[in-house]
Amino acid sequence: MSAEYLKLKSLLLQEEIDKIDTLARDIKSLEDRQEKDVLVERLSQIITDILSKSLQANHQKLYATLQPLISKGVVDELHKSHDELNKILFPIITTAIHEQVHKQKESIVDALYPIMGNMISKYVSSAFTDMMHEINSKLQSSLSFSRVTRKIKSKLYGISEAQLLMQETDFVDIETIFLIHKESGLLIVDLHKEDSNQMLEVEMVASMLSAIRSFVNDWISQDHEMSEIREIEYSNSSISIESAGSCYLAVVTSSHADMKDKLSKVLARVVSKHSQELTDFDGDTQSIDMYSIKNILSTLFDKKDTTKEKFPILSFLVLIMLLMLPLGWYGYNSYQDYQAEQKEKKVVEILKANKIQVFDLDVHTTKENKILLDGVVMFDDDREKIDIVLRGYDQINRVRSIDENFYYNLKITKMKKVIAETNIKYNSNIEYKLSRNKIIFSGTIFDTKAKKDFVSQVENIFDDKKLLYKIETLPLLDKRIYFDLRSSDVLEKYYALLDDISLSLKNNKNYRVEIVGYTDLSGSKSYNKKLSRKRVVNTQNQLLLRGVDKEMLILKAKATPPKDLINVKSEEEQSLARCVIINWESISEK
Amino acid sequence: MRSRQKKVVLIGDFSVGKTSLIRRYVENSFSDTYLSTIGVKISKKSITIDDETILLLIWDIEGALDKIKRVNKTYIKGASAAIIVTDVTSTEIESTLQKHLDDLHSVNGAIPSMIAFNKIDKDESFIIDIDDILQKNSNIVGTFKTSAKSGKNVEKMFELLVKEIIEC
Numbered sequence: 222m223s224a225e226y227l228k229l230k231s232l233l234l235q236e237e238i239d240k241i242d243t244l245a246r247d248i249k250s251l252e253d254r255q256e257k258d259v260l261v262e263r264l265s266q267i268i269t270d271i272l273s274k275s276l277q278a279n280h281q282k283l284y285a286t287l288q289p290l291i292s293k294g295v296v297d298e299l300h301k302s303h304d305e306l307n308k309i310l311f312p313i314i315t316t317a318i319h320e321q322v323h324k325q326k327e328s329i330v331d332a333l334y335p336i337m338g339n340m341i342s343k344y345v346s347s348a349f350t351d352m353m354h355e356i357n358s359k360l361q362s363s364l365s366f367s368r369v370t371r372k373i374k375s376k377l378y379g380i381s382e383a384q385l386l387m388q389e390t391d392f393v394d395i396e397t398i399f400l401i402h403k404e405s406g407l408l409i410v411d412l413h414k415e416d417s418n419q420m421l422e423v424e425m426v427a428s429m430l431s432a433i434r435s436f437v438n439d440w441i442s443q444d445h446e447m448s449e450i451r452e453i454e455y456s457n458s459s460i461s462i463e464s465a466g467s468c469y470l471a472v473v474t475s476s477h478a479d480m481k482d483k484l485s486k487v488l489a490r491v492v493s494k495h496s497q498e499l500t501d502f503d504g505d506t507q508s509i510d511m512y513s514i515k516n517i518l519s520t521l522f523d524k525k526d527t528t529k530e531k532f533p534i535l536s537f538l539v540l541i542m543l544l545m546l547p548l549g550w551y552g553y554n555s556y557q558d559y560q561a562e563q564k565e566k567k568v569v570e571i572l573k574a575n576k577i578q579v580f581d582l583d584v585h586t587t588k589e590n591k592i593l594l595d596g597v598v599m600f601d602d603d604r605e606k607i608d609i610v611l612r613g614y615d616q617i618n619r620v621r622s623i624d625e626n627f628y629y630n631l632k633i634t635k636m637k638k639v640i641a642e643t644n645i646k647y648n649s650n651i652e653y654k655l656s657r658n659k660i661i662f663s664g665t666i667f668d669t670k671a672k673k674d675f676v677s678q679v680e681n682i683f684d685d686k687k688l689l690y691k692i693e694t695l696p697l698l699d700k701r702i703y704f705d706l707r708s709s710d711v712l713e714k715y716y717a718l719l720d721d722i723s724l725s726l727k728n729n730k731n732y733r734v735e736i737v738g739y740t741d742l743s744g745s746k747s748y749n750k751k752l753s754r755k756r757v758v759n760t761q762n763q764l765l766l767r768g769v770d771k772e773m774l775i776l777k778a779k780a781t782p783p784k785d786l787i788n789v790k791s792e793e794e795q796s797l798a799r800c801v802i803i804n805w806e807s808i809s810e811k
Numbered sequence: 812m813r814s815r816q817k818k819v820v821l822i823g824d825f826s827v828g829k830t831s832l833i834r835r836y837v838e839n840s841f842s843d844t845y846l847s848t849i850g851v852k853i854s855k856k857s858i859t860i861d862d863e864t865i866l867l868l869i870w871d872i873e874g875a876l877d878k879i880k881r882v883n884k885t886y887i888k889g890a891s892a893a894i895i896v897t898d899v900t901s902t903e904i905e906s907t908l909q910k911h912l913d914d915l916h917s918v919n920g921a922i923p924s925m926i927a928f929n930k931i932d933k934d935e936s937f938i939i940d941i942d943d944i945l946q947k948n949s950n951i952v953g954t955f956k957t958s959a960k961s962g963k964n965v966e967k968m969f970e971l972l973v974k975e976i977i978e979c
Contacts, residue, residue: 405818405889407868422839424816428853428868429841435885436849504816504866504891 406431561586647671659687709755723767749780823896825874831959921950
């Protein structure tokens with residue numbers, strides 16, 4: 222029954238039952254929530270109390286417990302809503318920092334000093350390294366004498382080139398230089414950098430500087446010891462002071478740098494040169510050599526220490542000059558040639574512009590830098606016109622008119638005829654060469670008489686040309702070889718002579734040589750004739766053996782003594798008649 | 812035109828009116844604050860006489876508050892002339908004058924010196940006999956009763972001093 226009832230209930234009321242169950246669950250849930258809120262409210266009070274008490278009692282422990290949770294929470298929150306947090310926290314933090322700085326400036330400075338100091342130091346160091354790298358790279362890309370020197374120095378001392386360059390470079394920018402009389406404070410000389418603003422009231426400044434210097438020196442001086450103020454610094458500038466003798470130098474610079482060495486060197490030069498003038502200075506600038514003092518002092522404006530650099534610069538310049546000397550000479554000559562060429566072109570242009578037609582025109586510059594013109598023009602007028610249009614030029618006019626040229630050519634023809642006749646007459650080989658302003662004759666002629674004859678004929682033709690003779694005459698020959706009685710054998714003792722003769726013949730192949738045989742008066746004429754011929758032939762054979770051309774030799778046999786011995790009677794003189802005479806072919810007999 | 816610089820020193824006790832006298836005369840000067848810092852103030856005046864310009868550099872040397880303490884002698888060095896300033900209302904004129912003259916002499920020798928009896932406007936009837944001092948110090952070239960307030964004799968005194976310098 223019970224089961225049936227439940228089944229019936231299920232069939233009839235299932236929907237309602239479900240609704241009632243849902244409603245019951247909702248009510249239960251609502252109740253639970255109310256309880257939770259109440260519970261939270263109650264618990265939160267308790268937790269706050271616990272935390273407060275715990276914070277008082279054991280602050281460290283509580284912090285240690287909560288710290289990981291808080292940190293994680295903060296990190297999570299930062300990730301989730303970074304911008305919102307920024308908006309909230311930024312004004313609070315800014316105000317807090319501002320107030321803190323205002324209230325506790327000193328302690329904040331102390332706290333930040335190590336961090337900031339390190340940061341700045343790191344930054345400066347980094348910037349400096351960058352600068353050194355830059356300088357090094359620039360150094361590597363440049364080449365100069367000083368760079369080579371620096372490079373060697375760098376290798377020797379193991380210092381980078383950049384560091385050496387930094388040492389060499391004078392970063393000090395001098396604004397003003399005062400030379401002041403030590404005792405009176407009166408200004409002796411003042412110099413100012415060219416582009417700097419002129420300092421006003423320099424005399425007052427000098428006096429004031431002297432007062433300050435006196436004050437400091439007096440104030441610091443103890444037990445009458447000499448002491449001296451060296452530098453006054455202010456902001457980015459400083460006044461360097463160097464004292465010597467009766468004056469001192471005050472140099473205003475736009476940077477801090479140790480200038481002591483430089484100042485003392487320059488001041489020493491001034492004092493050593495002008496000691497007495499400076500000591501006697503009483504405010505009258507005319508009493509001192511201002512120009513000289515200013516000259517010395519102005520070297521301080523130089524970027525480099527001239528006292529150190531003078532020698533290397535000088536030697537470098539000398540070296541360069543020595544190296545440049547041949548180049549300079551070559552350059553000078555090339556320039557001269559170029560100028561001459563330009564001038565010659567200009568002359569040709571002038572002639573063309575003035576419609577002066579010159580055949581075979583030759584324009585060139587002489588060693589004396591004169592313009593020499595050669596060629597042929599139609600008329601004498603043209604020749605004169607050349608002189609007019611080129612009056613601005615230092616020129617030599619050798620231009621001929623056609624008429625002149627005709628006569629010139631005629632002279633040349635005449636000369637050629639004389640040469641041909643002479644060569645035939647004297648068996649010579651004279652040649653000529655026409656040079657610009659002279660005729661050169663060369664060749665060989667029989668003797669000086671023949672040469673004189675030729676020269677006189679040529680000089681009759683030319684009266685305006687320089688004639689140069691390179692004509693040689695034949696060497697004297699006229700050699701004799703003697704024979705024994707009734708003998709035609711050439712004795713050995715004449716071999717050396719035959720060597721000399723053959724050499725002369727070989728050197729003058731243009732000429733022929735006569736070998737003429739002679740006998741004494743003994744013996745029959747026919748015998749002597751045969752003997753004479755044999756002697757000639759044997760002599761000829763000796764010469765042929767020595768390489769003489771047979772064509773050069775003319776053989777003649779006579780049955781008599783030579784002309785100079787024709788009347789001799791003595792036996793000794795008779796022996797001289799047994800000979801052959803070797804001589805150049807006689808011109809007269811030709 | 813010839814131009815010369817000359818250093819002139821003004822010495823005298825504290826508050827005798829040296830600075831006021833100079834202010835009356837010069838054309839340009841450094842701030843008075845230098846007086847209290849290093850004890851001297853530099854002023855400048857240029858005067859042209861007979862085609863020659865003299866540029867006076869006037870050193871106003873602070874008078875010592877302590878009467879025993881003397882002025883910084885190094886400031887006096889190299890001076891071509893001096894003006895010793897006294898206050899006519901002071902009761903110790905003679906002794907202070909001699910003290911300053913001695914200081915001058917010890918450093919610079921007998922340079923031309925002038926005595927200014929200043930603040931004469933406060934006592935127009937001021938009369939003093941310094942014959943002894945004048946006899947002892949032949950380098951004193953003149954005495955003037957001056958007033959920085961009215962300017963009385965100020966210019967005249969400097970002009971005379973410059974003439975003395977030129978003649979020296």
